[in-house]
Amino acid sequence: MNRLRRTVLGALAAWLATPLAALAAWNESAFGAKTPQDALKGIGAANPAPSKEIVIDAPQIAENGAVVPIEISSNIPGTSSLAVVLEKNPFPLAAKFDFMEGAAPFVKLNVKMAETADVRVVATAGGRHYSATREIKVTIGGCGG
């Protein structure tokens, strides 16, 4: 068997054996980070500049930490990504959204929060990083039984 053919076949076999999951990018080191600082480093946004142009719309009090609704958007021109960091979660990085031309830097989603904490949103625009935070109190609802 010639070398080229072996290489091609080998590559093909490796491609077939690759689970679909591996084809899509998922930033394992950033999502596996255990501190907000490491999570920010993991997405290449170690020292974001504070910005008032990032909007975090969320209730100040969440009755249930399992579902905390947050609406995030950025008014910074050229925003190409938004990341959500839940500062006191065991794995702080919750999500990262990349927006191509034609998508608005806006997302509404529900996240889980382990306890009362700051939610940090990091926006990337023109290769620079910006961030804003908002505290959300997590409480106990209902009879607790």
Added chain:
Amino acid sequence: MAGPMKMRATLAGGYTEVRVLMTHPMTTAQSGQPLHFIQNITVKLNGKALIEAEVSQAVSRNPVFSFRLKGGAKGDKIEVTWLDNKGESNKIETAVA
């Protein structure tokens, strides 16, 4: 088999609002159950990817997302795909109303 999805895409002002629901347990490492959560979400408009998201187990069970696409017209095709850590995936397509 992946559970059902549901999606609505509506024109509102100058943008298309996309609201998508996914059936998924989104189990965490702390729950004692096997880790099982969506990792990637792609939103496409007429076949072109406009939003690529990476998410963690911190997204709530049965995830619901709203996105906004600039412009858009009635009948445009919106497609949302998700892929989880076990390699399971699902997809839904709808026309902008």
Added chain:
Amino acid sequence: MNRALARILLSLAFCAPAAAQDVKKEIERYRQMVSEGSPAELFELEGEALWKKPQGPRQASLEKCDLGLGPGVLKGAYAALPRYFKDADRVMDLETRLLHCMTTLQGRSREEATQRVFGNADRPSEMESLSAYVAAQSRGMKMAPGESHPKEKAAYELGRALYFQRAGSWDFACTSCHGEEGKRIRLQELPVLLKPENARSVAASWPAYRISTSGFVTMQWRMNNCYQQMRMPEPAFGSDTTVALIHFITVTGKGETYQGPGNKR
């Protein structure tokens, strides 16, 4: 007194009630935001599939089930429940009627069909998904449960009496929590279901997605879970007790436009 201290005390006096007001406002905002992103619709999809799926010894679907407006009529059926059914000679709510159809149309035993009426987040029950689907077909219609048949009147009276009935280890009645205006358990406000102005939004929003358990819950579950928290024994699914309470609450809240399936804490 030192003037700075006086100013602090004065500001505290005004802050305390304002803080309580803020908590209430923020919790309302929380619920509003959560309901905008509710996965309740996913359960409607599951329910539709179950409605059409042949099951039981007769391998029949529920598509010919008569929910009160004729076999297979779904539109508006939930808004007209609970009501008296001649073929069963009793008042039935949605779930009790679905159970009736499972036994009569599909030939299933009551035991088998009620084995798992309350599901969980991992696996909703058949009854929950079906309730979501059927109830959704009444969206936009006015709630108008049956009130004219003598058995409907009797169910209402029984429900009302049960609402005041104190029993169990903790001496609770429905009124213990849902008896006085403006009260809450933890942060959960408690509607006084004796009053139409409170019962209306309740009747128009059940069944519902429950945020705290990520599951779909029905009125039969709500009655069951209230009795559990009242430290009582368990009421049977679809029993006269639970149907009467549901009928009483729905009649009290009649006339509201159905907007469910909704969202609960």
Added chain:
Amino acid sequence: MQRDFHARGQAGMERVVQDGIQRVCTETHNQPPAELARRLEADQMKTIAFPQASLIGDWKSGERIAQNGRGMQWTDAPGTPNGGSCYNCHQLSPKEISYGTIGPSLAGFGAKRGSGPELQRYVYGKIYNAKAYNLCSQMPRLGYSGTLTEQQIKDLVGLLLDPASPVNQ
């Protein structure tokens, strides 16, 4: 009700049967005639077993009991310590923002009223059997029903009266 309910877990069918007080309060919609109420309250007072020594227990344990809303339900394992569900209905420590309002606020209870032997006795008795003080009170008879132990009630007395308790800050 006998037909519609069934025993489950620790919740036996005997709970469906109303006792005298439950019947009177149901029938009068919680407004019993004064004379009858006085007599039945006196009967309830006799059910309270007041311990001899100090009634002020450990407020830290009391806070945990007050936070815990479990116990006596058919889903609760018998034998595990029950909670008092206090925060479900009362404000206690001002630090807890998630509190109920069915009962009166007890924030600053001891700071306002002191912690003398009479007050200790009143608080212990009220938690043990609230119906001895107000026949149709919505508050469960937490000692009489076997929900809380003597020590647990003392710990709750501590939570309300101990000057070091967060309730009194």
